[in-house]
Every structure is written in structure tokens, then in C-alpha cells.
Amino acid sequence: MNRPHIYRGQKVPGVFQRCKKTCPALRCDVHTWSYHVVLPAGPDGRRPQLTKAGFGTGREAMKAREEAATAGRNGKTSSKPKLTFADWADRWLAGKVERGELRPSSHTAHRNALAHLKRYLGTKKLKSLTSHELTETYAAIIRDRRAEIEAARATGGKASRPISAASITRIHTVANGCLRDAADAKFIDHNPAATAKKPKYQGSKVKPWTPAQARQFLEFLTSTGDRLVPLIHLAIHTGLRRGELLGLGWADVDLDAGTARVWRQRVTVAGVVSVVDQTKTEAGDRLVPLFPGTVAVLRQWRAQQNRERLAWGPAWNDGGWVFTREDGQPLYPDTVGRAFRKRTEQAKLPRLRFHDLRHTFASIALNADVSMPILSKVMGHTNPAFTSKRYAHLSPEKHSEVMRAVGEELGSATG
Incomplete structure (x- = not known):
């Protein structure tokens, strides 16, 4: 009773x-x-x-x-006192997927980040999780992976890749979003990730090619008759991402108007290639103007592709893609990346990732006095501040002009 x-x-x-x-x-x-x-x-x-x-x-x-x-x-009491971190993490991720908030690659990255966290915090009651425990977890992830690698080397086994500070930063970003939403839902009274400490991470500086090096690479490819010429040309002249380039269909390209509609990507997720009917960001869905020389390159490429279509006959894969193999099959992102690295070595140029062609485009645009807000729109960035932070250091020639102008003014004033 x-x-x-x-x-x-x-x-x-x-x-x-x-x-x-x-x-x-x-x-x-x-x-x-x-x-x-x-x-x-x-x-x-x-x-x-x-x-x-x-x-x-x-x-x-x-x-x-x-x-x-x-x-x-006051919204400070957990209505789910027995809810564990693992329970909430799974529920949170499933909700984001159901609402269509994550692209396939982002879904995989979120799932992997949460797997690291659940390994250490999975059974922890959500309402009792502290920022200190998150801080210790970040350190433990790095420390334990290092121990696994050392053990594998000692036994001759296959060693995993190290967990870098950059990886922990990405894990922390996922943890922060997960726990922030838990606080918004009143399951916890505050977000412990907001004050958790993560390893110091210094992002790598972008080192693009100069205009001369970009021209040298295109000339090298052209001299060898490489079928990647139009793809590389478009990458350097538009700054499109690899996935955006490979997701282009001829229906998206208007050669008469000199424009290309970017609205989808071809990506590799967990070894599986798929086409995602959305760009990386909302601002990524955009109409990109094409330089007349680029239009000419694409016209030549379409003519070559039509000849290949006739040569293959019924065996041709008519998917409508701009960049394909000889039989019409679309190019795979990883295959393009490997081919690009190989050709870079053959051309005896500084080694770059394919994505660095995008940075090369940004660098050339900035040195040509393109304003940061306009460059941000062309590149499909959501926030011009991100463009500025990412590329502000890429115009040493303009920096020199500033110093020269100031020096001349001071010289004339003291003259």
C-alpha cells in the first residue's frame, strides 16, 4: 500500500x-x-x-x-532519466536521416563518429554526462588507437590508421550537435559538449598551383590526347567539386547560353558509388557561367563522345552523363582521383589532390580582383565568411601591391 x-x-x-x-x-x-x-x-x-x-x-x-x-x-529536468547516451545517439541519428538532413557521405561520417563515442560513453546516463568525460573520451580515442597500432605492428598484423586531431575535431562536432539537440528536447539541462576540450587542431594550408602550373598541366594532358582534358579544364576554370563535375548531365549544360546547372553529386560512400540529388550545401545548387574557351572544349568533347556512341552502337551506356568512359559508363570519383595523381607525377608538377584544383581556381580568381562575396557564390559556399577565412591568404601578389602602394605613399609624404 x-x-x-x-x-x-x-x-x-x-x-x-x-x-x-x-x-x-x-x-x-x-x-x-x-x-x-x-x-x-x-x-x-x-x-x-x-x-x-x-x-x-x-x-x-x-x-x-x-x-x-x-x-x-523551467525546462531543466530530463524527462528520460534512464536514457543512455547510446540510446539518444541512435535516436538522434535516425531522426536526422528520416528528415533528410544528411547526405549519404555525411550519414556515414556521423555514424562513425558516434561509434567512437558510444564505445566509451554508450552506457552512460545521458543526464549525468559531463564535459570532463567528453574531454577524457577524446584523449582516450587517440591513446587507444595508438596502442592498437603498436600492438598490430608488434604481432605483424594489419595496423589501423591513426586518429588525428582533425578526426577528433569532427567527432566533437557530431557530439556537440547530438547533445545540443538533446538539451533542446529537454532530455538534459545543458549541452556538456559546449565546454569540452578537444586536441588543438591547425587546419592545413591550401597550396594551389599557380596559373602557369595549371596551364602546364592542361598542355601536358592535351599533348598526350588524354580524355580527362575536358574534366580537368572545367575543374580549373569553374572551381566545381569533383562530385559536382561527375554529377553533371548534358541536360544540365547549355552550351549556347554558356552555363552549367549544378544540383547533384556523384559520391562514393563505404565503397559504393551513388548519385545524390542534392549538392553539399543549399547554396551549392547554382547556375555556373562558362568561359568561352570552356564552351569550346565541351563542344569538342561532346563531338568525341558522339563518335564513341556510334562506335559502340547498342553497347553504349546512354546515361546522359557529361564525363564518361569510352562505353558511356560514368566516371567513378576514386578512379578520377587516382588518375589525377598519376598524371600530376607524369607532368612533374607539385603533387595536389583533385580537390586542390578548386583551390587553384579560387587563388587565380582572387588575384584577378574577384570580390570575396562573388567568389563565394560562384563556389557554392553558404557563407562568404567561410570563403574569406579559407582563401584570404591565397593572394600574395595582391598583398605585395598593398605594401608597394603604402610604401610609395609614405615615400612621397616624407620625400
């Missing part, structure tokens, strides 16, 4: 002592006191209930109940 707590001659709702029928009718000194409270409605419209036992007196239980009710009204 439940014995109610009497305070000033009145029964206190939600405060009781769980007793047996054999317990004294007026007072029991054996069993502890409990409280039950119905919290305000959550985001789903339901009113969660919270029950807690183990109090020595009815007054202690009554006071705790009042505190829980006040915290609930």
Missing part, C-alpha cells in the same frame, strides 16, 4: 511511502519515501512522468518533488 505524506494536516499529492499491509497503520520506520510528478509537455506533446524513491522522510521527498516540478517548468 502507499502511505501518503501528511503535512500540516493535509495529504501532499505525489508524495508517499511504499509499505506492506503488515506495516503499522500510523507510522513505518522501515520503508523509504518516494515522489511522483507529471512534468510539462515535451516537444512531442506528451507529458512525461518522473518517479524517484529512497528518501528518508516524507518532507525530504516533498521538497525534492517541488524542486523537480520547478526544474521541469
Whole structure:
């Protein structure tokens, strides 16, 4: 039976002592006191209930109940006190996928990041997770991976790749989003990731080719009759991402108007190539103007592709893609990346990733006095501030002009 707590001659709702029928009718000194409270409605419209036992007196239980009710009204009480980090992480990721908030590659990255975190924090109660525990987890991920690599080398086994500070930064970003949403949903009263410490990470500086090196590479490819010429030409002259280039269809290209519509990507996720009907960001869906020389290159390429279509006959794969193999099959992202590295070595140029052609485009544009906001739109960045932060150091020639101009002014003033 439940014995109610009497305070000033009145029964206190939600405060009781769980007793047996054999317990004294007026007072029991054996069993502890409990409280039950119905919290305000959550985001789903339901009113969660919270029950807690183990109090020595009815007054202690009554006071705790009042505190829980006040915290609930202020949005500071977890309506899921037994919810673990792993439970919430799985639920959070599934919700983002269901709402279409993650591209396939982002989904894989989020899942991998959460797998690292769940290995150490999976059974931890969500409401009791602290920023210090997250900080220690980041260090443990690096330390334990290093130990695994050393053990594999000692036994001659296959060693995993090290976990870098950059990887921990990405894991922290996922943790921050996950726990921020948990706080917004009132499952926890604050986001512990907001104050967690992660290893110091210094992003690598972009080192693009100069215009002369870019021209040298295109001339080298042209001299060898390489079928990657139009792809590389478009990459250098537009700054499109590799996935955006490989996701282009001829229906997206208007050679008469000199434009290309960018709205999808061809990406590799967990070894599987797929076409995603969305760009990396919302701003990535854009109409890109084409330089007349680029239009000419694409016209020549389409003529070559038509000749290959006739040569292959019914065996031609008519997918409508701009960049293909001889049989019409679309080019795969990883294959393009490997081919680019090989040709870079053959041309005896500084080694670059394919993505660095995008940085080369940005560098050339900045040195040609293209404004940062315009460059940001052309490149499909959501925020011009990101473009500025990423590429502000890529115009040493312009920096020299500033110094020369200032020097001349000072020289004339002191002359």
C-alpha cells in the first residue's frame, strides 16, 4: 500500500511511502519515501512522468518533488532519466536521416563518429554526462588507437590508421550537435559538449598551383590526347567539386547560353558509388557561367563522345552523363582521383589532390580582383565568411601591391 505524506494536516499529492499491509497503520520506520510528478509537455506533446524513491522522510521527498516540478517548468529536468547516451545517439541519428538532413557521405561520417563515442560513453546516463568525460573520451580515442597500432605492428598484423586531431575535431562536432539537440528536447539541462576540450587542431594550408602550373598541366594532358582534358579544364576554370563535375548531365549544360546547372553529386560512400540529388550545401545548387574557351572544349568533347556512341552502337551506356568512359559508363570519383595523381607525377608538377584544383581556381580568381562575396557564390559556399577565412591568404601578389602602394605613399609624404 502507499502511505501518503501528511503535512500540516493535509495529504501532499505525489508524495508517499511504499509499505506492506503488515506495516503499522500510523507510522513505518522501515520503508523509504518516494515522489511522483507529471512534468510539462515535451516537444512531442506528451507529458512525461518522473518517479524517484529512497528518501528518508516524507518532507525530504516533498521538497525534492517541488524542486523537480520547478526544474521541469523551467525546462531543466530530463524527462528520460534512464536514457543512455547510446540510446539518444541512435535516436538522434535516425531522426536526422528520416528528415533528410544528411547526405549519404555525411550519414556515414556521423555514424562513425558516434561509434567512437558510444564505445566509451554508450552506457552512460545521458543526464549525468559531463564535459570532463567528453574531454577524457577524446584523449582516450587517440591513446587507444595508438596502442592498437603498436600492438598490430608488434604481432605483424594489419595496423589501423591513426586518429588525428582533425578526426577528433569532427567527432566533437557530431557530439556537440547530438547533445545540443538533446538539451533542446529537454532530455538534459545543458549541452556538456559546449565546454569540452578537444586536441588543438591547425587546419592545413591550401597550396594551389599557380596559373602557369595549371596551364602546364592542361598542355601536358592535351599533348598526350588524354580524355580527362575536358574534366580537368572545367575543374580549373569553374572551381566545381569533383562530385559536382561527375554529377553533371548534358541536360544540365547549355552550351549556347554558356552555363552549367549544378544540383547533384556523384559520391562514393563505404565503397559504393551513388548519385545524390542534392549538392553539399543549399547554396551549392547554382547556375555556373562558362568561359568561352570552356564552351569550346565541351563542344569538342561532346563531338568525341558522339563518335564513341556510334562506335559502340547498342553497347553504349546512354546515361546522359557529361564525363564518361569510352562505353558511356560514368566516371567513378576514386578512379578520377587516382588518375589525377598519376598524371600530376607524369607532368612533374607539385603533387595536389583533385580537390586542390578548386583551390587553384579560387587563388587565380582572387588575384584577378574577384570580390570575396562573388567568389563565394560562384563556389557554392553558404557563407562568404567561410570563403574569406579559407582563401584570404591565397593572394600574395595582391598583398605585395598593398605594401608597394603604402610604401610609395609614405615615400612621397616624407620625400
